[in-house]
Amino acid sequence: MADRKKLSLAVWKFSSCDGCQLTLLDCEDQLLAIAEHVHISHFLEATRRVENGPYDLSLVEGSVTTPREARAIRRIRRQSRRLAVIGACATTGGIQALRNFARLEDYIGAVYARPDYIDSLATATPITEHVPVDFELRGCPIDKGQLVELLSALLNDRRPNIPHYSQCIECKRTGAVCRMVATGTPCLGPVTQAGCGTLCPTHGRGCYGCFGPAETPNADSLAARFGAGGLGGRDIHRLFHSFNANAPAFREQGSPSDG
Amino acid sequence: MAETRRIKVEALARVEGEGSLRVTVRDGRIKDLHFGIFEPPRFFEAFLRGRDYREVPDITARICGICPVAYLLGASLAMEDALGIEVAGPLADLRRLAYCGEWIESHALHVYMLHAPDFLGLADALELAAHDRALVERALRLKQIGNRILEAVGGRAVHPVNFRVGGFYRTPRKDEIRALIPDLEWGLDAAVETVRLVAGFDFPHLEQDYTFMALSHGDEYAIHRGELARSNGMRGPVPAFLEQIDEEHVPWSNALSGKALDGSHHFVGPLARYALNYDRLSARARAAAEQAGLGRVVRNPFKSIVVRAVELVQAYGDALELAQNYSEPDRPFIEAKVRAGEGHGATEAPRGLCYHRYRIDGDGTVLDARIVPPTAQNQRAIELDLWSVVGANLDQPDETVKWRAEQAIRNYDPCISCATHFLKLEMDRQS
Numbered sequence: 001m002a003d004r005k006k007l008s009l010a011v012w013k014f015s016s017c018d019g020c021q022l023t024l025l026d027c028e029d030q031l032l033a034i035a036e037h038v039h040i041s042h043f044l045e046a047t048r049r050v051e052n053g054p055y056d057l058s059l060v061e062g063s064v065t066t067p068r069e070a071r072a073i074r075r076i077r078r079q080s081r082r083l084a085v086i087g088a089c090a091t092t093g094g095i096q097a098l099r100n101f102a103r104l105e106d107y108i109g110a111v112y113a114r115p116d117y118i119d120s121l122a123t124a125t126p127i128t129e130h131v132p133v134d135f136e137l138r139g140c141p142i143d144k145g146q147l148v149e150l151l152s153a154l155l156n157d158r159r160p161n162i163p164h165y166s167q168c169i170e171c172k173r174t175g176a177v178c179r180m181v182a183t184g185t186p187c188l189g190p191v192t193q194a195g196c197g198t199l200c201p202t203h204g205r206g207c208y209g210c211f212g213p214a215e216t217p218n219a220d221s222l223a224a225r226f227g228a229g230g231l232g233g234r235d236i237h238r239l240f241h242s243f244n245a246n247a248p249a250f251r252e253q254g255s256p257s258d259g
Numbered sequence: 260m261a262e263t264r265r266i267k268v269e270a271l272a273r274v275e276g277e278g279s280l281r282v283t284v285r286d287g288r289i290k291d292l293h294f295g296i297f298e299p300p301r302f303f304e305a306f307l308r309g310r311d312y313r314e315v316p317d318i319t320a321r322i323c324g325i326c327p328v329a330y331l332l333g334a335s336l337a338m339e340d341a342l343g344i345e346v347a348g349p350l351a352d353l354r355r356l357a358y359c360g361e362w363i364e365s366h367a368l369h370v371y372m373l374h375a376p377d378f379l380g381l382a383d384a385l386e387l388a389a390h391d392r393a394l395v396e397r398a399l400r401l402k403q404i405g406n407r408i409l410e411a412v413g414g415r416a417v418h419p420v421n422f423r424v425g426g427f428y429r430t431p432r433k434d435e436i437r438a439l440i441p442d443l444e445w446g447l448d449a450a451v452e453t454v455r456l457v458a459g460f461d462f463p464h465l466e467q468d469y470t471f472m473a474l475s476h477g478d479e480y481a482i483h484r485g486e487l488a489r490s491n492g493m494r495g496p497v498p499a500f501l502e503q504i505d506e507e508h509v510p511w512s513n514a515l516s517g518k519a520l521d522g523s524h525h526f527v528g529p530l531a532r533y534a535l536n537y538d539r540l541s542a543r544a545r546a547a548a549e550q551a552g553l554g555r556v557v558r559n560p561f562k563s564i565v566v567r568a569v570e571l572v573q574a575y576g577d578a579l580e581l582a583q584n585y586s587e588p589d590r591p592f593i594e595a596k597v598r599a600g601e602g603h604g605a606t607e608a609p610r611g612l613c614y615h616r617y618r619i620d621g622d623g624t625v626l627d628a629r630i631v632p633p634t635a636q637n638q639r640a641i642e643l644d645l646w647s648v649v650g651a652n653l654d655q656p657d658e659t660v661k662w663r664a665e666q667a668i669r670n671y672d673p674c675i676s677c678a679t680h681f682l683k684l685e686m687d688r689q690s
Contacts, residue, residue, distance in 0.1 A: 014299075015299045015301060016324075017321050017322060017323050017324040018323065018324045018325060019321075019323075019324020019325070019327070019417040019418060020324065020417075022324050022325055022417060023417060025368065025372065026402075026403075026406060026416055026417070028399040028400065028402060028403040028406075029399075029403070031399060032388060032392070032395065032396070032399075035385050035388070040383075040385065046372065046373075046383055046384070046385075047382050047383030047385070048376075048382050048383065048662075048665065049382040049383065065299045065300070065301070066299045069299065094321070095301070095303075095306075095318060095321045096301040096302065096306075098302075098306040099302055099305075099306065102305070102306070106305070107302040107305040107306070108300075108302075120299060120300050124301075140321065140418060141324060141415075141417040141418055196415070197415070199414040199415060199420045200414075200420050200428075202414075202429075203414050203420055203421045203428045203429045204428040204429040204591070205420065205423075205428045208317065208420075210418070235311070238310065238311055238314060242314070242317075242318065243321065256309070
């Protein structure tokens, strides 16, 4: 196939750990096959060859935490026919969005000798707050199978087949033992989007919510249930305030000062 | 005639994270050179305060998607130290097995896909695949087996879910681990082939006077535990780390830059481990090193690709032995009684020694966190290498200088996401 007929793919990094774009390189069985169907125009983690846009598809990892990033995402959106965001940082702000609940000066002062060298926004915000996006892939990190499905769908002009229902449904479907019912372990499964492969419940721990809120989550009810089970406000707060703390459904749960 | 030439590498490819290099040349000499890290601050040490000690391993894992086990384990070891428990025996062996998986995945990725293209004059591994598809298929399989180990022990390759303070949430069944053995046998041979392949590359000449630092352990090539060792003869327990290394904040970088307090040319990573722990290499890894013509100490940073391949042999051999000897531990984790305290933990991340220190109060709430990752420690060594490499190539066109400089930075397998979380400075060396 002539190279110019291939669709061009660009992968972009914002504030993040690189784990979601690494997931593309972790598709060992499919990587060379994917490379036969797309032309990689920009993917700094993998290649030093950088080409200008426009791009048929951009995958964006990370959240917006600096003025430079806020400008860059608008430029990338303009150059991309399709744009999909990948991972918790890009879809809800990620772990670094914990700063949204604190004073930035305190954070910078806590870790820096020279705050004047730092150019950082007061908040970490998802890509979705800055530009329209064509698709969101959840997870901290994203799931390899869902990434391949997303690529294959977007490159073939169809809708990705990715569920938005809760982890609870996935546990029932796969016959995983319910941690809440069987052991009383606090579990975010009832309000978290499925897709990880039911990892935590099958490893003997409660879901910690790394795929973010499922569609129509009832987090208030779950938090009340945790409280009735004996969990204090601070522990409830900690549970909801991890990798998707900035998601509207999770933001207000629990109380940081209530032991 | 006075001539000013500026060479800028704004975005650094094939490293994990974002860095940049700025060189100012005047009258044919380097006037100024800055290796900068533009990775935005994420403030891990700040938001760890007030969290429960049990949450810290999973949170710090998000510092780096390429070496999450380094953070999961480093944080766990530090908390165990604070709580006065020790994870030993089969649970520690299982940790080592998982860590071998991370070394395999990370080293195979770096050797073949991120670093080898430089030596072959190619832009990336896909160009390499166009030349030699079988070679890239081998690379992908070598890497995949590392991920399989992580999946078997940890649930998934990036940010595995099964690690906790005291051990694991669930220990794998014997059949889950033994299923890895045929792949590990294949991988051990393929890793030896890898050493042979990369030893045949052309290496730019550069010998540096590094002071190496790594963990060292009497029974094994240190990965998941050990004491501190430096090539100047210093030996000491992990809590002595901050007596050796401090960090400073320079204006051209968002990462704190590590420096040895004695002013020596501090260096962590494969070359350091190899020099300090050569006697603990497996027979197979040592034979591969000898065949590759490596001495007991390697001071040319460009040859780090060969040493990394030797460590791939080591990690495959260790993983194979651990998988063969695996039996399910009696319990998945050791219970700890919460108490106030301070704890230190250090492990060998694929790219070098990674140190953690936490203080917790009587109910297990984190009061203070400090993490010193490997790339932050190597930032100064990278800059010193760049002075030499760029200086030796000043007669070359910018594009050549740029590529050589990139290659010199990639010698360190820098994980720039790791390098740029933020550490409290106790001293301001700028003023």
